Amino acid sequence: MSASEAVQADTDPHGSWDDVRELPPSAKLVAKVLEYNDTMSQQQLAEETLLPARTVRYAISRLEEANVVDSRFSFTDARKRLYTLAIDA
Template sequence: MSASESTQADADAGSWEAVRELPPSAKLVAKTLEYNDTLTQSQLAEETLLPPRTVRYALNRLEEVGVVDSRFSFSDARKRIYTLSIEDAA
């Protein structure tokens, strides 16, 4: 990878451009988070009608490209809450 390709990849990380190359399930999860702010994995599965395993895979892919943040739930520490971390292009 050349320096210019590396710079472009860094610029795309954490943006909708990074999501563009991901599977459709990851795009659906990202859009669902965009409209719902924060959700757990089970809530995402319910909202998207995707199997929990597919949602887990999508979240892993979204975290790899830096567009989803996760934290532990204060009400139930066994669960994680996911938030989309893409800044709106203005």
């Protein structure tokens, strides 16, 4: 990471589509689905993408590492997390 990228990472908590480009295809698919659907659970993402739940978990973890996904607990079921794309347009 260059010095300018480090400064940008400190000032901008969210990633960009450039960060997604380097990720596996499953993570790209999950990001695109979240772009079109505001907030979704892992189960909803698995149903929408037709990916196995394990693959969706892996994709979400990669997206979180790249700071392009925000997560929060569901108000209706605290066992579930809801995911939102966190890329500034």
